[in-house]
Amino acid sequence: MKSTRLSLSPRAAERVIKVFVWAVALSIMAVLVSIVVFILYKGLPVINAGFLTEIPRRMGREGGIASPIVGTLLVTALAVLLATPFGMGTAFYLAEYTRDGAVTRIIRFSAESLAGIPSIVYGLFGFIFFVMYLNLGWSVLSGGLTLAVMILPTIIRTSEEAVRSVPTIYREVSFSLGGTKWQTIRGAVFPSAVRGIANGIILSIGRSVAETAAVVLTAGSALRMPDGVFAPARTMAVHFYILASEGISMDNAYGTAAVLIILIFLINIAANMLIDRLATKGR
């Protein structure tokens, strides 16, 4: 059979495809690496002991970023600690405790819709509900609650996916050995799902650490060191945004960004080590 269209032999097509996927993968890597290298190149020279331990002075032109570092850690930790139990609870409910029906469809639809809402809308909601209505003010608590609401859908979806992908046979084995439903979930399902669940949580930590719009409206942008969850706080992302957009100090903005990137790396490494422990111990 003779083809009238321009066509490659299967072998040549194979080679073209191979080169294409390699090129795509490499260019993605290149983009990531060049961003990181650029930020570190600009930012690392700014970083020294004082930068990490001092509070910003003169709006951030001078001094360090100790309070934004603490603010970031507090707001993020609060958000993840609040969202994880609710997210995992919902995921286990959807995957293990209920059959598909109207209720699960509504929950899933809500979660998916929530996942698509821009973060500034969460910020506005947080401002109106937590800051104003509940009168929590601009605070670590308001920021943490807002981010918790924002990352909840991600945690629900990734956790549910992880729980559902646990092979049915694990559950059957556990039940056949006299396990109750809860023992089975804890002993056989959770250890297999923990990696997927943790990936969702890491993703959420990344989003929380990097979030600007939702945080500036709810945690505020105070420069002093937060002394509790009711104190206002500025996160590194907000600090970076203000330094850059108001033209206060590009050097310190890059320094902040570099610390932010290093922090995210450290969180990822620590989280992966924790997951390995949880997954291999198994109970």
Next chain:
Amino acid sequence: MAVSENKITVKDLDFHYGEKQVLHALNLNIPPNKIFSVIGPANSGITTLLRAINRLSELSPDARARGDILLDGQSVYAPQVDVSELRRKVGMVFDVPAPLPMSIFDNIAYGPRLAKVRNKSVLAETVEGALRAAALWDEVKDRLRAPASSLSGGQQQRLCIARVLALKPEVILLDRPCSGLDPVSTAKIEDSLTELKERLTIVVSPHNIQQAGRVSDRVAFMLSGRLVEEGANAEIFSNPKDQRTSDYITGRFG
């Protein structure tokens, strides 16, 4: 406990999954300390029967049983029956080796731990005893902390048998335990079953007729959810009463 000659009695058992009837008025008497084989082509309802005995079928929300199954003369469906207790007494080995994603030791200790056995030396003894009974101890005693997934398929299936034995069951149900295993592993499993029947009752769905012939004391032949006939090994294989049994064991269908 009511005295009964049979370890398990299946009485007029009808079994439905939703609208579909899988077992029809099944009656079986399974004697103690014997290997009882249930043979038949695919979709004969054998897996359903095995899962009805330890009530694992209840995991399917649309499963419905009518009739009764007695263990030592007591209904397993009686309302006062503790399902966890029942499943500890009636262990199950599945048709695919199914180690849980944890170490060899933790796999065996899984059942006892669920039953609140916490004492470390008791657990260690239980694990060793179970692995010995499943003829796996010598192969794994130096790497009990290794992941169970690092074992070969045949070893994994013996691990699953050991895991059941760790609960000191009275009955073991095996659903085509040797499908997909090599002949050497199969022989090892058959040997351990023959030894195990000294102290417990074994109900097995063999993966082929030859295996049924080798290991069984009694054989039941099922077709489309109905019992065709049941008898001693020699009876079924040399002198079947029903033409369909004869056709099946001579390989004319199935």
